Amino acid sequence: MKTIIKSIIHGCFLVFFVTGLVVQASIYAVDDKGTEFEFAQPVKRIISLAPHATELLFAAGATDQIVGTVSYSDYPEAAKKIPLIGGYNKVDIERIMSKKPELIVAWSSGNSTEQIEKLRHLGFRVFISEPEKFTDVARSIRNMGRFLGTEKIAQAVSSRFLSELKALKHEYPRKEKVRVFYQVWNAPLMTLSDKHLVGQVIEFCSGENVFGDLDIISPRVSIEAVIEKNPDVIIAGMTKDRRGWLKEWEKWRVLKAVANQHVYPIDAELVVRQTPRILQGTRKMCEYLDIVRKTHR
Template identity: 40%
Template sequence: MPHFRIRPLLLTCVLALGLPAQAAVTVIDDARRSVTLPAPARRIVSLAPHATEMLFAAGAGAYIVGVTEFSDYPPEAKRIQSVGSGVSLDLERIIQLKPDLIVGWNNGMAAGQLAKLETLGIPIYKSEPYDFPAIAHSLERLARLAGTDATGQAAAMAFRQRWKKLQDTYQRRRSVTVFYQIWRSPLMTLNGSHLVSSALRLCGGENIFARLPQLAPTVSEEAVIKADPEAIVASSGEQDDVFAPWRRFPGLKAVAGGNLISIDGNLMNRAGPRILDGTEDLCRKLDAVRAKRPTR
């Protein structure tokens, strides 16, 4: 048999047996880079908790062989082998896992190590969604890379529908000025480009530090006092009694009005599908702030 007829014959057999032909898949990641796999990924390493959550939501959870610290949702993620943290990756362990795809955090502190992995020829999808549409697109793109398109598309559709419902409910609410605290010492917040600010805007919240150039800037107590926000929002679990330092300033609108709002950081600060749970909670709590205003 001539050698040039072998491949067509094999393809004919594959089709006749009903076996799926493996084809290359290509997507664009959040760093606007093209990521191509010769076939859907079957050994995935996730280097951020939000990426782990999105992979599971996209139907690719069964293919994750390594995760980083704090990848604790869904519960199945806790049973997956750890490959380090967002600060320090265990490169040797990652290589031993022989991943055919790594989903990495584009702005993580381990960016240099991520670059080393890239030099080894391992395909890397950089994940850093900055708004709600990007999360839906990420679900679709990660599902595409894992060959779980139907699951990813369904998850993206459900996410978009719920997001729109929240928009329709809260988009005309009166504005509430907000200081969003992510850490106390040093005092840190998030600027207007961060996904959390998208959640604030959806709820009718106005981030008092939205115009700062850094994504997660350090600010001073004096700057917060000068801006005098109507509400202060902080992640629960950040520190014990995170609002205690602010109670030293009873003249602050947020303190005087009792508008010191605790929010689940695992929901709000992770750029995954559960951010809508955090956003819905935030919207309800900002509505409570509005309800305290004197009627005119």
């Protein structure tokens, strides 16, 4: 009798297994706004609405799942081959619809709020990516690995990032404060507050963001306001088309940073994008602040 029962149970299991009716556990992931998402299986079609989100998805193990992205999504090299659906501040809704994404990864402080809401209204699932701390970068990679079905890869990348962060902390211990003005744009003159991860980069290097306490992530500031703050150093986020920014500061020798020749370029991608590469930008920031300390302190 026991043998018969065992045979029946074994047979039922085989039927469920062969016919694909074995119940698969749901996948759960949480975005940077705390919204929990449930997926029946790994996501196969994703659209990224921000360069940093594209880079994070690749870091988490994405390969061909990204079917659309925005301009300036240029890292890693494979990202350049993905079809564009607009810019981060204005996307083509019809083109997005034609891609039939299962998930859209958006950037709350960079994308149009109106367009994000429209995408939600159209029934698309929108996962927000907005890392504000170093640890958020690691957490974002792990969460993306969950819905991509690449948890092992994502966990390894996340752990390596945190290990490198720890090593960098030992290399650059707490030092005397250096007052920093970070330039994100020249006309109008714009900076980043401590609501952006760049504030943590500056603080990590024992710096003080002179406009860190502003409520807006990327506020406009006047040259008069910069003169009033009189920073020790000016760090300008550079790309190939921004080389003239440094020369523009030469006429403002009333500024301590200009008078002491402490106006430096930094690769904007390595500081502004909330990805594992931000540790490269952090190291460069710390090097600049150390130069300031050694020469005029």
